Amino acid sequence: MQVVLETKNLLKNYGSTEALKNINIQLEENRIYGLLGRNGAGKTTFLNLISGSIFQDEGDIQFYGNQLKRGETPKSLCYVKEKNLFFGGAKVIDLLEYAAPYYENWDWDFANKLLKLFELDPNKKFRKLSRGMESLVGITIGLASRAPITAFDEPVLGLDPLMREKFYNILVEDFAEHPRTIFMSTHLIDEVSKIVEKIYIMESGSIKLSDDMENIKNKSYFISGKNTEVESFLQDKNMIHRETHGSIAIAAIFDTLTIEEKEKAAAMELTVDNMPLQKFFSYYAIGGDGNE
């Protein structure tokens, strides 16, 4: 598999604040990645760096093995920012016409189809759009660009559940027909869990976890039962959260459980449940010292 984007020991300071430290990310061709992290974790700073909008203090950014130089805009990347600083007086269609020439694979038929799908009026002025409609203009440009690498920063911000669903559906449909690398930051891990193949979790400017979505699902469990039994079962397990209610304990673990261990749990009258990913993310990103 070809590596399309790689960062090596990327570091960025804002004054005395370390916004990013030692970020090593490797994106392969034709995969969909998710970037998760709480607000202020460094996601947008990272995206601004790889798009050449700002410059790192240390480290390298390489597209297809070629180093991104200072002031250079990567040709293979379409970056859809969370906030677009478009000229407010411009119409939606003007923005598309402005964006199109930058992207070799831009598809006008697809762009028009997206405008209809997202119920966007091409003649509406950008400043008159709601927050959700602004996001949809960004999404339309990102998808219609068909760029080899497309990065979305919080693409579904301000969208209602129906529009979010429309976006995920058209993304996976178009990806199936036109594979490319998609890198998307989000808070909504459950919503993207079927679409995203691999995730990076960022916390305080560092990558805290990078793993396949499937592996994460297979390692996230709730174990509940009598306090003492839960305690003894979890001795050598990676516990990320725990709460007790009287003599009952509920623990969240991020660890593998073998079939034998699951049987052992059943014999100890413990209940093992799969943990929703959103729960995993909140326990894991919050730090998970294991206690309530």
Place this chain on the structure above:
Amino acid sequence: MKASFDDRQPIFLQIAEMIEDDIINHTYEIDDQVMSTTAFAKTFQINPATAVKGINLLVEEGILFKRRGLGMFVAEGAVEKILKKRRDSFYSQYVQKMLNEAKKINLTTDDVIELIKNGKRSE
């Protein structure tokens, strides 16, 4: 064909199971082409890589085979292979669970056998 997935097991396994179900109920016959990974991705809104994983599992087990440039097809002997696999895991997948529950509510194995024989008569 199911309409959606649940959280009990990984999606790629559920895809493999879905195809197997369609083979043993003769929706697909030997040499029939199964849905492409692209079609799976579009129909179920999943990453195509997940569909590939599920289909590859069946290729490894000799249930599907690849015709280069055309797609995936049902292999000779697929039904037998699936039935054997499913029967082998029937005890651990279904019987064991039922007996565990029976034990909790003080039903003996004989009680359970009786219940099975009598069907729904007690309801």
